[in-house]
Amino acid sequence: xxxxxxxxxxxxxxxxxxxxxxxxxxxxxxxxxxxxxxxxxxxxxxxxxxxxxxxxxxxxxxxxxxxxxxxxxxxxxxxxxxxxxxxxxxxxxxxxxxxxxxxxxxxxxxxxxxxxxxxxxxxxxxxxxxxxxxxxxxxxxxxxxxxxxxxxxxxxxxxxxxxxxxxxxxxxxxxxxxxxxxxxxxxxxxxxxxxxxxxxxxxxxxxxxxxxxxxxxxxxxxxxxxxxxxxxxxxxxxxxxxxxxxxxxxxxxxxxxxxxxxxxxxxxxxxxxxxxxxxxxxxxxxxxxxxxxxxxxxxxxxxxxxxx
Amino acid sequence: xxxxxxxxxxxxxxxxxxxxxxxxxxxxxxxxxxxxxxxxxxxxxxxxxxxxxxxxxxxxxxxxxxxxxxxxxxxxxxxxxxxxxxxxxxxxxxxxxxxxxxxxxxxxxxxxxxxxxxxxxxxxxxxxxxxxxxxxxxxxxxxxxxxxxxxxxxxxxxxxxxxxxxxxxxxxxxxxxxxxxxxxxxxxxxxxxxxxxxxxxxxxxxxxxxxxxxxxxxxxxxxxx
Numbered sequence: 001x002x003x004x005x006x007x008x009x010x011x012x013x014x015x016x017x018x019x020x021x022x023x024x025x026x027x028x029x030x031x032x033x034x035x036x037x038x039x040x041x042x043x044x045x046x047x048x049x050x051x052x053x054x055x056x057x058x059x060x061x062x063x064x065x066x067x068x069x070x071x072x073x074x075x076x077x078x079x080x081x082x083x084x085x086x087x088x089x090x091x092x093x094x095x096x097x098x099x100x101x102x103x104x105x106x107x108x109x110x111x112x113x114x115x116x117x118x119x120x121x122x123x124x125x126x127x128x129x130x131x132x133x134x135x136x137x138x139x140x141x142x143x144x145x146x147x148x149x150x151x152x153x154x155x156x157x158x159x160x161x162x163x164x165x166x167x168x169x170x171x172x173x174x175x176x177x178x179x180x181x182x183x184x185x186x187x188x189x190x191x192x193x194x195x196x197x198x199x200x201x202x203x204x205x206x207x208x209x210x211x212x213x214x215x216x217x218x219x220x221x222x223x224x225x226x227x228x229x230x231x232x233x234x235x236x237x238x239x240x241x242x243x244x245x246x247x248x249x250x251x252x253x254x255x256x257x258x259x260x261x262x263x264x265x266x267x268x269x270x271x272x273x274x275x276x277x278x279x280x281x282x283x284x285x286x287x288x289x290x291x292x293x294x295x296x297x298x299x300x301x302x303x304x305x306x307x308x
Numbered sequence: 309x310x311x312x313x314x315x316x317x318x319x320x321x322x323x324x325x326x327x328x329x330x331x332x333x334x335x336x337x338x339x340x341x342x343x344x345x346x347x348x349x350x351x352x353x354x355x356x357x358x359x360x361x362x363x364x365x366x367x368x369x370x371x372x373x374x375x376x377x378x379x380x381x382x383x384x385x386x387x388x389x390x391x392x393x394x395x396x397x398x399x400x401x402x403x404x405x406x407x408x409x410x411x412x413x414x415x416x417x418x419x420x421x422x423x424x425x426x427x428x429x430x431x432x433x434x435x436x437x438x439x440x441x442x443x444x445x446x447x448x449x450x451x452x453x454x455x456x457x458x459x460x461x462x463x464x465x466x467x468x469x470x471x472x473x474x475x476x477x478x479x480x481x482x483x484x485x486x487x488x489x490x491x492x493x494x495x496x497x498x499x500x501x502x503x504x505x506x507x508x509x510x511x512x513x514x515x516x517x518x519x520x521x522x523x524x525x526x527x528x529x530x531x532x533x
Contacts, residue, residue: 008412019400217396220356221457222386223413225379307378 005227013234023207024239030203031243031293032250034196035286039247041189042282043255043271048185050269052178057131059171061138061164063145064125067095069158071126077148077158078128084144086137091129098124125160135175138164197293204236204297208305215305225306229299236298240290248283251275309334309465309496310355315364317350317520324350326520327364332498334464337491339507340500341531342517348500351517352469355498356388357381368465386414389458389495393470395450397442397457403449404429404438407456414461428456432486448479455486459495466490468499472506484509507531 017024065074071094081090093101099122106112116123132138142164164171208215211232218228252275259271275282310332317325325347332338340348353359354366357373366373368387376384389410397406407428411421429435432452442450451471458466468487472480484506491497501507507514507530514529515522524532 004418005415016400213396214398214400217398218409218413219382220358220385220390220396221410221413222382222461223409224382227413 005230009227009230010234012231013238016231016235017238020207020235023210024235027203027207027239028243028246031200031239031290032246034200034293035243035247035290036250037192037196038289039251039282039286041192042285043274045185045189046274046278047266047269047271048181051266052181054268055174056135056178059135059138059167059174060129060131061142061162061167063128063130063162064160065127065158066160067122067125069126073158074126074128077145080148081128081130081141081145084141086132086134086141088131088133090131093127093129095122095124095126098122098127135171135178138171139168200293201297201300204239204294205301208232208298208301212305215302219306228306229302232298232302233295236294237291238294240292240294241287244283244286244290247286248279251282309336309369310498311367312351312354313365313367315354315361315366317347317354317359318362323520325354325361328517328520328522330515330522330525332496334496335491335494337488337497337510337512338499339510339512339514339529339531340498340517341502341507341514342500344502346517347520348517349469350520352467352498352500355467356390357384382413386461387463387465389461389463389466391451391454391458391466391468391471391499393473395442395447395454395474397450397453399442402439402441403434403445403453403456406442406453407460410457410460416461424460428460431459432456433482446479447474448476448482451475451479451483452486455483455490459490463495465496465498468497470500470502472501472503477505480506481509504531 020027063077074092078090078092081087102116102124103113130138130141132141142162145159145162215228219225252272255271255275259273263270312328312330315325315328316323328347328351340351342348350359354361355368355373357376360374368384371384373384397403398409401409404425407425408421411424416424426435426438429438432455434449434452434456437445437449437453440449442453445453451474455466455468455471458468466487471487472483475483480503487497487499488510499506499510511528513527514524514531516524516532
């Protein structure tokens with residue numbers, strides 16, 4: 001195809017779109033709804049990830065050390081645990097820090113503080129709070145800890161207790177819930193995406209159906225299939241681009257409004273600021289979806305009318 | 309130039325054309341007449357390769373039309389200009405663009421289009437309607453644009469299927485005059501019609517089809533059914 005033909009196809013596609021009137025408007029409207037669904041799936045997925053991460057971050061396993069364990073031995077254990085690939089981070093809390101935190105937490109509870117004073121010294125253990133990359137990995141981390149020779153000093157274990165067994169049921173359930181939510185979320189996203197793509201396809205097909213006599217005439221006056229298809233594909237692409245830009249404009253007020261209404265449910269997650277910070281990639285996804293949908297739907301829709 | 313060799317076309321068990329044999333020489337002006345459903349349009353569809361014969365062969369010059377693959381049809385159709393009863397203009401293109409489209413489809417350059425289209429618009433007496441869309445034109449004007457589109461690439465043959473079927477007597481007369489002028493310039497013309505006035509005004513060879521068979525073929529004939 002030389003430049004002259006490309007130029008003609010582009011111009012004809014642009015004119016088709018501009019002169020399409022109600023048909024172009026209806027196609028843009030439906031494509032806008034389709035892309036808006038795709039955009040909301042992006043937000044839903046981000047929200048889901050944020051919520052699951054928040055929950056995951058609230059889960060950890062604490063290893064409490066006997067009061068006689070030296071700080072050097074505990075830090076040695078810490079550095080070994082940090083080397084495990086499944087560990088996200090390990091935080092060390094010394095016995096003194098634990099005591100300070102305990103006092104701060106019970107600052108208004110005179111009775112507890114009095115009891116603590118009567119005990120004398122520091123009854124609290126130093127501890128390591130281990131956070132895994134995935135909740136399902138806690139078991140293997142704990143297994144490593146229990147088998148590790150670093151946890152014993154001269155034959156006696158320096159570990160007082162690991163709170164994994166108490167938390168195990170909660171962690172297991174949470175792991176299952178997170179996995180199920182991800183799978184259901186993915187299924188919903190795929191389902192909605194397919195449904196909206198089919199709607200867009202049907203609309204483009206309908207738009208091309210209105211031009212089927214025109215296509216037959218083009219064939220009869222000697223136009224090649226590629227020359228007939230070209231402008232329809234260009235029109236489809238323009239429809240996709242216009243719809244993507246329309247959606248990205250509408251998302252500003254929509255995310256701001258939805259953000260103010262949902263801010264109290266999802267503390268720390270703002271739809272509007274997520275949209276602003278991910279504007280480039282979202283716009284790219286919308287444009288790519290619009291262009292691919294418009295072009296592919298046009299190709300499939302027009303093929304059946306090219307047999308004359 | 310055109311040769312139908314024992315052509316039969318059946319739709320299911322019904323024969324639209326049966327054993328039709330006829331030939332058309334270059335520069336002829338042929339009127340094909342017959343009742344509705346006689347097979348006139350089927351004959352033209354076979355010539356345009358819109359349909360394939362059930363039996364027999366259709367030749368255009370040395371081309372066996374039946375043997376053309378789908379990918380070569382558009383090259384073949386560029387040799388023929390077509391005019392239809394219902395005009396079949398492209399609704400979202402102006403009169404100018406409708407005529408230019410046939411040139412664009414044939415791969416003609418922009419400068420050729422710029423010089424030829426205004427000339428053809430003058431020829432069909434519609435230069436002042438160049439920027440009108442089909443729904444802004446009368447039936448006669450639409451048909452003249454369709455004729456302009458058919459002749460713009462200077463085809464060897466013009467095929468017109470009931471070109472005056474939707475026109476009033478004045479527009480019918482104008483269209484016939486334009487077709488006669490085109491024929492005088494050396495283009496072969498095949499038209500189908502019901503209109504006795506049209507056939508008599510042309511006064512050239514008339515082929516009569518009845519129930520799928522050629523029943524009369526008169527050089528310089530009149531409309532007789």
